[in-house]
Amino acid sequence: MSHPATPREEPIFKLEEEIAEPEAKWRETFRLFCANRAALAGLIFVTIFVLVGLFGPTVIAADPFQMVATPLTGPGDETLLGTDYLGRDVFVGIIYGTQPTLIIAVTATLVTVLIGVTIGSIAGYYGGLIDNVLMRVTEFFQVLPPLVFAMVIVAVFSSDIVVVILAIAVTTWTTEARLTRAEFLKIREQEYVTASRAIGDRNWRIITRIILPNALPPIVIAITLRVGLTIIYEAALSFLGLTDPDVMTWGKMIGLSRDYFFNAWWTVTFPGLAILLVVLCIALIGDGLNDAFNPKLRGR
Numbered sequence: 001m002s003h004p005a006t007p008r009e010e011p012i013f014k015l016e017e018e019i020a021e022p023e024a025k026w027r028e029t030f031r032l033f034c035a036n037r038a039a040l041a042g043l044i045f046v047t048i049f050v051l052v053g054l055f056g057p058t059v060i061a062a063d064p065f066q067m068v069a070t071p072l073t074g075p076g077d078e079t080l081l082g083t084d085y086l087g088r089d090v091f092v093g094i095i096y097g098t099q100p101t102l103i104i105a106v107t108a109t110l111v112t113v114l115i116g117v118t119i120g121s122i123a124g125y126y127g128g129l130i131d132n133v134l135m136r137v138t139e140f141f142q143v144l145p146p147l148v149f150a151m152v153i154v155a156v157f158s159s160d161i162v163v164v165i166l167a168i169a170v171t172t173w174t175t176e177a178r179l180t181r182a183e184f185l186k187i188r189e190q191e192y193v194t195a196s197r198a199i200g201d202r203n204w205r206i207i208t209r210i211i212l213p214n215a216l217p218p219i220v221i222a223i224t225l226r227v228g229l230t231i232i233y234e235a236a237l238s239f240l241g242l243t244d245p246d247v248m249t250w251g252k253m254i255g256l257s258r259d260y261f262f263n264a265w266w267t268v269t270f271p272g273l274a275i276l277l278v279v280l281c282i283a284l285i286g287d288g289l290n291d292a293f294n295p296k297l298r299g300r
Contacts, residue, residue, distance in 0.1 A: 068092075101235075123138075150171045253271040
C-alpha cells in the first residue's frame, strides 16, 4: 500500500526541479546567442581587444610617451598611424592604451555590479523598512550627475587608477540596484522560494542560491552594457586630464591632441575609432544576449 508524500517531500521535489530548470535555459540561451551573427562578430572583436590589452605591450616593446618621428607626421610616412604633436607614435599609444582601458572597464564594472546587486537583492528580498532606506539612498545617488560626481571625486582625492575605478563605481551602481530589486520582488513570491523557506533554508542561501540565479538574465545584459558605459566614462575623465598622467589611455590621446584635429586628424580619429568600435561591439553583445534571453521579443 503506497503512502502519500509528506508535505516535506513534495516541496523538496519541486525545489530541485526548479533549480535544475535554469541550466537548460542557459544552454538554450547560449545556442540562441551563437545564432546571432552580429553578436558573434562583436564578441570576436571584443576578444581581440582583450588579447591586445593582455599581450600587446609584450609583443610591441615600446614607450608610448617616447618621440619616435617628426611631430604631426601623417599615417604611413614614418609610422603606421602617424604621430601626435610631440612625435609620439599613435599606433603604439592605442596598443598601450588598451590595457588600462580594459583594467578600468572590467574592474569598475565588477565593483559597480557588486554594490548594485548587493543593495538591490537585500532591498528586494527583505522589503519593508530595509527596502525604503536602501531605495532612498539609491535615489540620492541616482539624481547626481554620474560623470560630474566622478570628476569631483577624482579632483578631490587623486587621479590614481584605483581612485578612478572607485569613482566610476560609486557613481553608477544605481541602475543595477534597481534592476536587481525589481527581479527579487518578482521572484521572492514564487513557489520554489516558499518551498525553500519551508525546508528551513537560511536567508543568505535563498538569496544567493535560489533567487539570484533566476534573476541573472537581465542583470547579465546590464553588466554587458555597463562595460561599454564604463569605457566612455573613463575616456571622458582621461579627455579632461583627470586620470593618471603616467598612463596612456585612448581618452588622454584625444584630449591632448584635440587642438590639432583640423591639421592632424589622425591624432584624434584613430583613438576615437578604437573607443567607438569597442563600445559598439559590446552593445552588439548586449543586444545578442537580450535576444537570447528573450526570444519572444525578437523583431519587435
